[in-house]
Amino acid sequence: MKSFIKWFVTSLKNKSVKTKVLGITIGLVILMALTSTIILREILVVKLSEDLDRRAVSIASDLSARGTDYTLLKDIVSLNNLIQDTMSNNPDIEYIFIADENFNIVIHTFGSDFKVSEKLININLLDGNPEKYSHQLVTFQSEAGTIHDVISPMLEGEVGFVRVGLNEKQIYKTIDEITFIIIISTISVGFIGFMISFLLTKVMYRDLNHLINVTKKVGAGDLQCKVEINSKDEIGLLASEFDTMIKRLKYKNEENNKYLNVLKLRNSELSLLHQLAVSSVDLHNFNKHIESTAIRLMEELNLNSCFIELNLADERISTFKGRSNCAVGDNKACENCLFFRENNVLHDKQLYVPIKAKTEIGQINVCFGNKPDETTKKFIHSFSRQLSVIAENARLWKEVKYKEELRIKLLERVITAQEEERKRIARELHDETSQSITSIIVGLTLLEEQSVSEKMTQDIVDIKEVSQKTLDEIHYISWSLRPSVLDDLGLLPAIKKYVIEYMKKYDIDVDIQVIGFHQLRLLSIIEVTIYRVIQEALTNAARHAKAENISIILKHVNGIVSVIIEDDGVGFNAKKVLNGKLTKDHLGLKGMQERIESIGGNLIIESNEGIGTTIYVKDIVIGDETNG
Ligand SMILES: Nc1ncnc2c1ncn2[C@@H]1O[C@H](COP(=O)(O)OP(=O)(O)O)[C@@H](O)[C@H]1O
Ligand SMILES: [Mg+2]
Structure with a gap:
């Protein structure tokens, strides 16, 4: 039982709402029809049996009252008429028989060839006390069905007895007819109910289906789809809430996209500025950097054309990048962007920004695919400022480089001149001064030989020594100044x-x-x-x-x-x-x-x-x- 319930619940879960609703409707109708039929049948059986009993008693009493005289007179014909009359008015009468006070059958309805059996007579005998009872009811089973048998004494049994047997068959026939009508009406009501449920679920399901489809689309990222609200019931409420949710989602998405675009722009800005910063270090390839920056600018801002011009101290750098599908229509127009400035005409997709240091040192002239927003314009302006800083740096760098080269050249010249001067002094010291001092020493040697006094000789030797020392010193100085080696x-x-x-x-x-x-x-x-x-x-x-x-x-x-x-x-x-x-x-x-x-x-x-x-x-x- 448990596993059946489990199976039932799981299979119910897997079924669509439509099947569930229809199933429940049909199930309930059938259940209701079954229970009401069974209960009705039970009630009818009881009620109709009681009614049968009452009728049996009334027929028997009526027959006993009306048949007493005929029985006394042994008027069989009248008795027969009476019985036949009663039979024709009550179709559920199975049999009637009348017996005298000694239970000898006077008349019966079993046919001329038939004899009322002892067994049937003995089934209902008033317990041999007829004066005490007006009638007695006995129910028994026979081959013909359940029989409600009533015995009614005539003049307290002194004339005889009337026995009437009523068959229940008729009751069941009636009950079957009623059951049949109930079943037919149940089927009709069930069918109508089914049709109504079917139509209702169809309507409901249409809205649900629509919601499911929209959910799928939203799930796939399509936020443009619309939710139809066809009712004000729970599904309508759900649809309306869902619609609000999609709108909010759309709004959030748009907000996110906006932020994303700003972020993208900032990112491009940073990356471009970074590229420029790198180029400012690598000033040898400044032209190339400006060119690749223009290409990046085209890509990042989806430009149709980009013209950058920079006038550095001794150099003019200019780069132009353009796409064939210019905003204004054709190539010529795009090229015109560059010349608009000369004519002082700017169209709304074009932006001209001067690059200024102390004076105007260049320009950025761009042509957008779409009309640029304020953020993009600001970006170009900040880009231009950055470019001016870098241009200024480049100019200063070139100046410094030039001055450094000049300084080194001058230094070289000074060093060379110094070396030349040292060489010259060394040579002079060696060739002139040394020669002179050597001559002095030679002269002093000659003078020493001609010396007349010892004192004079000693003085000459002293002067020679000083001269020799000076010569050595001059040699050392001359050698230090510029050793020939x-x-x-x-x-x-x-x-x-x-x-x-x-x-x-x-x-x-x-x-x-x-x-x-x-x-x-x-x-x-x-x-x-x-x-x-x-x-x-x-x-x-x-x-x-x-x-x-x-x-x-x-x-x-x-x-x-x-x-x-x-x-x-x-x-x-x-x-x-x-x-x-x-x-x-x-x-x-x-x-x-x-x-x-x-x-x-x-x-x-x-x-x-x-x-x-x-x-x-x-x-x-x-x-x-x-x-x-
Ligand atoms: N090898 C060294 N050991 C100690 N002190 C030194 C040395 N070389 C230079 N100095 C210090 O540095 C100073 C600057 O040196 P320098 O520029 O050669 O000038 P100068 O030799 O004419 O003083 C010196 O006065 C000295 O105080
Ligand atoms: Mg020194």
């Missing part, structure tokens, strides 16, 4: 020579390590620069550091030269010195830095007071190197 043999021999002289002079131990440098000759400017830096570093170590040991590493790897000079002296605050104001007294370190940078290298000084100083010369890319 640097020009003749190159950097490494020159440094080695310098170090030997230096150690002699200052009593400081200098260690030189050389990596990948043998026989390598570099550009004269590079050799001189490195030589001067080492010279300055060693001089500083001697003058300021109180160093005892110095190490020099000279390295050449893959066309890049680097030098490290390290001393174990007192150290100093390098940052302070390098970032401090330039004074004419302390130009050594700054000069070193400038010289190295002028040949494309980097100079880093690491020094801490009490620890020592390390100078790194890095990233010198050697150009036309020569070996040997």
Whole structure:
């Protein structure tokens, strides 16, 4: 039973509302018809049986009253007439028989050949006490059906007895007829009910179906569909609520789309500005960046044409991108966008924005597919401002670059002039001054030979000594100013020579390590620069550091030269010195830095007071190197 209910409930759940409604209607009609028929039949059986009993009693009493005389007179004909009369008026009478006081049958309705059986007579006998009862009712089963048998005594049984048997058959016939009518009317009512339910569910189902279809469409993202509201019942209410829901959803969707568009625009703006920012760093390819920016602008804002023009100090950058399907109609018109400005005519899909720095330095002239909204216009304006900043940056960068190039050129010239001057002084000292002092020494030697007194000889020897010292000093100075070995043999021999002289002079131990440098000759400017830096570093170590040991590493790897000079002296605050104001007294370190940078290298000084100083010369890319 449980599983049946479960099955019934699940199969009911899976059925459509239409089937459910129709099923329930038909089921209820059938159930009602069945129960009412059964109850009615039960009631009718009881009522009609009682009625049959009453009629049986009344017929028997009537016959006994009317038949008493005929029985006494033995008037069989009249009795027969009476019985036949009664029979014809009551079709459910199965039999009538009249017996005398001794229960001898006087007349009966079983036919002439038939004899009333003892058994039938004995079924209802008034218990041998006829004066006590007016009648007695007995119900029994016979082959013909259920019989309601009534015995009625005539003159308290002194004349005889009347027995009447009424068959229930007639009752059931009547009940069957009534049942038949009920069934027919039930079927008719059921059919009408079915038709009404069918039509009702059809109407209901049409609205529901419509709602289901709309729900499916909304589910698939179509918010344009309309909900029809055909009634004011629950389904109508549902439809109206659903309609409100779709409208809200549509509104929200539109809002979202609006925000999405703004976000998209912002995103494009950011990405474009980012692209511009990148281009501002890569100013070598500024033209290309402006061109790709114009293409991006076309894509992001769905432009028909885009013209960007920038007038930088010595350069004019202009780019034009256009699509064939211009807003105004054809190519020519799109090209016209560019010239509208000249005629001072702008159509409503065109936007001209000047790019201004201190003065107007360019323009953005765009032609939109659709009339642009305020956000888009603002975007173009902010884009133009950004472009002006970048253009200004580019201009400044070019200026700085130009000035830097100029400075380096000047520096090179100064260094070259300085070197030339040193060379000249060195040569002069060597060729002129040294020669003169040598002549003095030769003269003094001659004078010494001709000396007349010992004192004079001693004075001449003293002057010779001073002259010799001065000559040595001049030699050292001339060599320091520009050692010929640097020009003749190159950097490494020159440094080695310098170090030997230096150690002699200052009593400081200098260690030189050389990596990948043998026989390598570099550009004269590079050799001189490195030589001067080492010279300055060693001089500083001697003058300021109180160093005892110095190490020099000279390295050449893959066309890049680097030098490290390290001393174990007192150290100093390098940052302070390098970032401090330039004074004419302390130009050594700054000069070193400038010289190295002028040949494309980097100079880093690491020094801490009490620890020592390390100078790194890095990233010198050697150009036309020569070996040997
Ligand atoms: N190797 C060093 N050890 C200690 N102090 C140094 C060293 N090199 C430079 N200095 C400090 O830095 C200052 C600046 O040096 P420099 O620019 O060469 O100018 P100058 O040698 O003419 O003083 C020096 O006066 C000195 O105090
Ligand atoms: Mg110095």
